[in-house]
Amino acid sequence: MPAAELWLLLASCVACVTAAWAAARLVRRRSLQVDRWMPEGLKDHTLAYSERTFRSGDDWQVVARVDRAYRGQSGLIVLVELKTRQADRVHLSDIIELSAQRVALKGETGESVAPVAWVVVESAAGRSAHSVRLLSPHVVWDLASRREALLAGTESPHYPATSRVCASCIYRARCRMNS
Numbered sequence: 001m002p003a004a005e006l007w008l009l010l011a012s013c014v015a016c017v018t019a020a021w022a023a024a025r026l027v028r029r030r031s032l033q034v035d036r037w038m039p040e041g042l043k044d045h046t047l048a049y050s051e052r053t054f055r056s057g058d059d060w061q062v063v064a065r066v067d068r069a070y071r072g073q074s075g076l077i078v079l080v081e082l083k084t085r086q087a088d089r090v091h092l093s094d095i096i097e098l099s100a101q102r103v104a105l106k107g108e109t110g111e112s113v114a115p116v117a118w119v120v121v122e123s124a125a126g127r128s129a130h131s132v133r134l135l136s137p138h139v140v141w142d143l144a145s146r147r148e149a150l151l152a153g154t155e156s157p158h159y160p161a162t163s164r165v166c167a168s169c170i171y172r173a174r175c176r177m178n179s
Contacts, residue, residue, distance in 0.1 A: 037127035039118055041078075045070035048077055049105070056107030060144055064097070064104040069113075077105065079117040079134075088123040090130045096143065099135035106137075 048071040056062040068080040079098050098117040106113045119130045135143075149155040166172055 037120055037129055039129045039131070042070050042080070042118070045072050045078060047071075054101070054104035054108040056104045058107060060141060060148075062100050062103045062107065062140060062144055064101040066101050066105060069101075069105065075112065077111050077113045079105075079113065080129075081117065081119050082122070083119060084122045086123060088121050088125050088128055090119045090121070090132055094119045095132050095135060096140075098132065099137075099140050100144075102134050103137050103140045 047068065049066050049069040051065070051067065053063065053065045066079060067082045070078045070080065072078065079101050081094055081098050081101075083094065098119070102113045102115075102117070105111065115134050117132055117134055119132055121128055121130065146155065150157055160166065166175070169175070
């Protein structure tokens with residue numbers, strides 16, 4: 001084998017080793033970042049579901065897409081919702097969303113889902129995890145029933161106490177309140 005080919009082979013091997021080392025550092029750095037925001041109570045859990053849609057399968061079907069669901073050693077599933085926001089806070093809509101995820105996941109898989117979940121907010125201040133208590137399945141069904149009635153026109157909406165809420169509403173142009 002000529003010397004030029006040996007140098008080319010050696011350079012290729014060095015490039016491969018360097019790329020593997022860089023990839024390993026990136027994976028390690030990302031896993032450390034995950035550990036920084038991961039709630040202490042979930043560090044021994046394993047990822048069970050990620051970015052998956054579930055359907056409750058009932059007469060009033062609840063369909064929800066789960067961001068992350070972690071399984072504890074006991075088999076109990078804990079939900080985690082990831083949010084990017086300007087302010088580091090949890091909204092009622094996050095709790096409703098996670099509660100619907102709980103109903104849909106339990107309905108499709110039959111697995112037990114914890115009544116407490118986590119909202120991980122990434123904001124200018126960094127990432128932080130907030131524990132939230134989920135709504136009962138009965139409340140989720142009531143909300144789903146109300147939504148269906150609103151869409152069918154058999155019930156009227158309750159308007160917000162202040163018009164500030166309306167500023168970011170996607171239905172503002174069609175709303176009777178703004179007429």
